[in-house]
Amino acid sequence: MTKVRVEHVWKEYKLGKQTVKALRDVSMEVGDGEFIAIAGPSGSGKSTLLNLIGCIDTPSRGEIYIGDEEVSKKTPDQLADLRARTLGFIFQTFNLLPVLTAWENVEYPLLYRKDIPPRERRRRVAHYLVLVGLADFAKHKPSELSGGQRQRVAIARALAGHPAIILADEPTANLDSKTGESVLRLMKRLNRDEKTTFIFSTHDHRVMEMAERVITVSDGQITVP
Numbered sequence: 001m002t003k004v005r006v007e008h009v010w011k012e013y014k015l016g017k018q019t020v021k022a023l024r025d026v027s028m029e030v031g032d033g034e035f036i037a038i039a040g041p042s043g044s045g046k047s048t049l050l051n052l053i054g055c056i057d058t059p060s061r062g063e064i065y066i067g068d069e070e071v072s073k074k075t076p077d078q079l080a081d082l083r084a085r086t087l088g089f090i091f092q093t094f095n096l097l098p099v100l101t102a103w104e105n106v107e108y109p110l111l112y113r114k115d116i117p118p119r120e121r122r123r124r125v126a127h128y129l130v131l132v133g134l135a136d137f138a139k140h141k142p143s144e145l146s147g148g149q150r151q152r153v154a155i156a157r158a159l160a161g162h163p164a165i166i167l168a169d170e171p172t173a174n175l176d177s178k179t180g181e182s183v184l185r186l187m188k189r190l191n192r193d194e195k196t197t198f199i200f201s202t203h204d205h206r207v208m209e210m211a212e213r214v215i216t217v218s219d220g221q222i223t224v225p
């Protein structure tokens with residue numbers, strides 16, 4: 001089954017009198033359970049593409065389907081609901097809340113989910129902290145964790161909502177290569193065991209090599225290698 005479909009998408013940003021064409025007629029598909037890298041040099045449009053798939057931003061032209069739902073036809077409330085139910089995010093700067101512990105950071109987005117009762121919420125937090133190897137660090141704040149541990153908290157947080165798709169914008173950019181590789185291996189194991197679809201951007205060749213498929217973006221367009 002197709003999880004994500006991007007059809008003839010353009011994204012333009014207006015900067016004063018200038019128009020930046022960040023994406024130009026991009027079409028792509030991602031299937032169920034895929035582990036895909038979006039690769040390309042800095043400024044090529046990777047983050048823009050991930051933000052559009054993640055419904056954080058809207059295309060200037062073209063259509064994006066998440067499952068069989070076309071994103072542009074939705075109201076902001078419906079979009080927020082689709083994001084909460086279907087999508088998980090991992091950012092290169094981890095985006096953890098500094099005053100909260102690892103446990104609380106994983107729990108936080110679940111507090112907004114009326115469909116998840118408190119007991120199930122606590123079960124999930126405990127389960128995913130174990131899964132990412134941080135059971136003993138539940139009470140630590142982000143400042144008391146290493147970069148790799150912080151990113152693993154972010155991965156647990158993304159997974160705890162049981163999203164069908166996880167979008168990761170350069171998840172290893174702020175990690176040394178050994179830690180980056182172990183974070184990638186963890187993502188790959190979760191992709192296999194939890195059947196979560198992963199779409200991540202990178203410009204690191206070693207990270208690309210771990211992907212099942214690489215989509216290359218260059219100057220706002222998908223290029224065939």
Ligand SMILES: Nc1ncnc2c1ncn2[C@@H]1O[C@H](COP(=O)(O)OP(=O)(O)OP(=O)(O)O)[C@@H](O)[C@H]1O
Pocket residue numbers: 013014015020021022040041042043044045046047048049203
């Ligand atoms: N909010 C914005 N306003 C104006 N221009 C933008 C905006 N966001 C991105 N751009 C431009 O769109 C193009 C694509 O940017 P994008 O961030 O998608 O690239 P990227 O491939 O993710 O780069 P990097 O690897 O450096 O993160 C760039 O030319 C960038 O300057």
